[in-house]
Amino acid sequence: MEYNLIVNQEKKSADATISDHHLKVKTGDNIYDASFVIISEHHILLNVDGRNVNAFIFSDQGGKTVIIKGRSYFIQDSDLLEQNLSEKKGFMKQSIIVSSPMPAVVISVLIKIGDRVEKGQPLIIVSAMKMETTLFAPFEGIVSGINTKEGDKVMPADILVDIEKEEEPQ
Amino acid sequence: MFEKILIANRSEIAIRVIHTCREMGIKSVAVYSDVDKKALHVLSADEAVYIGPSEPSLSYLNIEAIIKAAKQTRAQAIHPGYGFLSENYKFAQRCKDEGLVFIGPSAEAIRNLGDKITSRKIMLDSGVPVMPGLNGMTGCTSDMAVSVDTSDLTDAVEEIGYPVLVKATAGGGGKGIRIVNSSDEIKEAVASASREALKAFGNGNVYIEKFFTRARHIEFQILADKYGNTIHLFERECSIQRRHQKIIEETPALILTSELRQEMGAAAVRAAKASHYENAGTVEFLLDDKNNFYFLEINTRLQVEHPITEMTTGVDLVRHQIEIAAGQSLRLRQEDIHPRGHAIECRIYAEDPEKDFLPSPGKIIFMKEPSGPGIRNDCGIYQGFEVPVDYDPILSKLVVHAQTRDQAISKMVKALEDYVVLGVKTPIEFMVNVLNSRPFRSGEVFTDFIKAHFSGWKSNREFNSSERELADSAREPGDSEPEFIDSAREFSNSESESIDSERELSNFEPLSIYSASELIDVAMIAFIADAVGGAKNNSNSFSDTKKTVSPWGTLGNWQL
Structure with missing residues (x-):
């Protein structure tokens, strides 16, 4: 079976022949002979060409994080990613929305509705784990909505400020 | 001796204190907030008392609630840990007034030393070298209201010379600190540092001192009893920092000659005596590139990184804290302290090293702690625990002890590779890269280490190729660029003799036969x-x- 994977944002393919707990995997340059034992939900003991490797795995935002010897690999199945294209569009939007990069508490709102903001102007200050982070305007425009207030707990997906883009001058 | 001690703190440090309490046959009382109902320190203590909502000011910083909890459980003493109320002289005084023993220095000593201006004066008077800086303080006092007289400020700062450091007077833990490179930034920096300090410490005052871009942070552990016996337990090198917060510490410091070590140790004891210090404390020095040292501050508490001193000296610092607080005289003399071997600590935070070390709170889906000879993990989490956004993101402190520095580094790399935490981002992989990097191995550690060698670091995907090239080029003499040694590569190349400790490293690494791409x-x-x-x-x-x-x-x- 052919797997088209994205490992740490790099495309890779692997051809795997699977029988019970035995895998024969062909990657770009190499052929591996592997067997595996599921130790627990997040722990797999691999035996690759006679050598033991403990791998730790968990599902994470449209892919899986695999940790081997302290190194972490974010792996996605690109065949499955097709389905997530709409999510991807949402991700594209991320760069132009004002949201906290981590779960945080809003400590200060620096603008009000109707304000004209410049690109890069500080809008909101959030604090997580005692560290302050300032959220800036991604582009120039008029503030049309503020969806939070001081003291609110906010999550990364929350859109905190709506900014109406101004027409580009010709 | 006390029969019961309340620990006015949370997570790994509360658990650290509980360990010693149990060894001493002392009952322990934990306190907790809403989000910490299931925290590990609550699970580990003999008793636990709810003290309020998650917001620190309403719980772990709430003096009334903590005193009440101590009274209610009939605890005789309070251990403050680090952070929170540990350096709050009002809290120390309040404990005394209520007939409770505060395990730490006197309220007066905390007050004098906690105020960077007063402590500066004490050190100047007792002949301990201090940093060039302002002799007064500034800042804003109430939440958002900024009232800084900038005209005076800019003139005065001009005299010290940019860059300068704006630092909370009640500071610690890297909070409330800003570097300022020019006069137009100073006002905003003072305001934002002040705001952060107010939130973290309940005190918005800041002061300003010279910022050395290339310096080492070296501190000395102090123990002092009520009877004037003061000793030091040698140094800790804490130069590896991000956002002015230490992330890797080690002892002994490579840079110190035994002469300089003695000189600084004596200065540390002098500093403690001049401020009538009792209990455990830490005298922090900055060492510039010409080996001049300057007094920075005395931290009037148990340090986060105290375990490395415990590893090399064999002294349980918490036990001594408790004994001193109970009125016993110090049984150790300076000549009893003989550090052995080398110890390193890595602080494992819930943070993302790829995103400028932004906090990464979340649920611990799976974890596996490292173990083995000479490995200690002071840990505040467990599988299934939700790391709250409300507090410092420290998960655990991984500490190793070995005979030599090289062996300690190898041991730490092994321990980090064995440490699995799923569910939150951690700097484990980053730390492995740091420990394997040539500047770290050769001991070229300065406070700008992360910035100079590791800014824009990405998980090994992008490091692999460059790592290998750099490791190759490292074989050519006269190359002064920082090189990153890809451990996988090095281990696989057993013929090469370019790395001193390589033989030793290849001994424990069964995965060595794999290259990074494999x-x-x-x-x-x-x-x-x-x-x-x-x-x-x-x-x-x-x-x-x-x-x-x-x-x-x-x-x-x-x-x-």
């Missing part, structure tokens, strides 16, 4: 195995899987 292949195999095995698990019942899957049956190559 490791990616192995990760993909794991991914496929999980996909296949996961599907199997769904179709079979758990007991079925258990019956058919045995490592002895499936794996032919076990060599035990």
Whole structure:
């Protein structure tokens, strides 16, 4: 079976022949002979060409994080990613929305509705784990909505400020 | 001796204190906020008292609630840990007024030393060298209201010379600190540092001192009893910092000659005596590139990084804190302290080193702690625990002790590789890269280390290729660029003799035969195995899987 994977944002393919707990995997340059034992939900003991490797795995935002010897690999199945294209569009939007990069508490709102903001102007200050982070305007425009207030707990997906883009001058 | 001690703190440091309490036959009382109902320190103590909402000012900083908890449980003493109320002289005084023993220095000593301006004066008077800086303080006093007289400020700062450091007078833990490079930034920096300090410490005052871009941070551990016996337990090198917060500490410091070590140790004892210090404390010095040292501050509490001193000296600092607080005289003399070997600590935070170390709170889905000879993990989390956004993101402190620095580094790399935390981002992989980097191995550690060698760091994907090239070029003499040694590569190349400790390293690394790109292949195999095995698990019942899957049956190559 052919797997088209994205490992740490790099495309890779692997051809795997699977029988019970035995895998024969062909990657770009190499052929591996592997067997595996599921130790627990997040722990797999691999035996690759006679050598033991403990791998730790968990599902994470449209892919899986695999940790081997302290190194972490974010792996996605690109065949499955097709389905997530709409999510991807949402991700594209991320760069132009004002949201906290981590779960945080809003400590200060620096603008009000109707304000004209410049690109890069500080809008909101959030604090997580005692560290302050300032959220800036991604582009120039008029503030049309503020969806939070001081003291609110906010999550990364929350859109905190709506900014109406101004027409580009010709 | 006390029969019961309340620990006015949370997470790993509360647990650290509980360990010693139990060894001493002292009962422990934990306190907790809403989000900490299931925190590990609550699970570990003999008793636990709820003290308020998650917001620190309403719980762990709430003096009334903590005093009440102590009274209610009839605790005789309070250990403040680090952070929170540990350096709050009002709290120390309040404990005394209520007939409770505060395990730490006197309120007066905390007050004098906690105020960077007063402590500066004490040190100047007792002949301890101090940093060039302002002799007064500034800042804003109430939440957002900024009232800084900038005209005076800019003139005065001009005299010290940019860059300068704006620092909270009640500071610690890297909070409330800003570097300022020019006069137009100073006002905003003072305001934002002040705001952060107010939130973290309940005190918005800041002061300003010279900022050395290339300096080492070296501190000395102090123990002092009520009777004027003061000793030091040697130094800790804490130069590896991010956002002005230490992340890797070690002892002894490579840079110190035994002469300089003695001189600084004596200065540390002098500093403690001049401020009538009692209990455990830490005298922090900055060492510039010409080996001049300057007094920075005395931290009037147990330090986060105290375990490395415990490892090399064999002294339980918390036990001594408790004994001193109970009025016993110090049984150790300076000549009793003989540090042995080398110890390193890595602070494991819930943070993302790829995103400028932004906090990464979340649920611990899975974890596996490292173990082995000379490995200690002071840990505040467990599998299933939700790391709250409300507090410092420290998860645990991984500490190793070995005979030499090289062995300690190898041991730490091994321990980090064995440490698995799923669910939050951690700097584990980053730390492995730091420990394997040439500047770290050669001991060229300065406070700008991370910025100079590791800014824009990405998980090994992008490091692999460059790492290998750099490791190759490292074999050419006269190369002064920082090189990153890809451990996988090095281990695989046993013929090479370019790295002193290589032989030693290759001894413990069974994965060594894999290059970085082969490791990616192995990760993909794991991914496929999980996909296949996961599907199997769904179709079979758990007991079925258990019956058919045995490592002895499936794996032919076990060599035990």
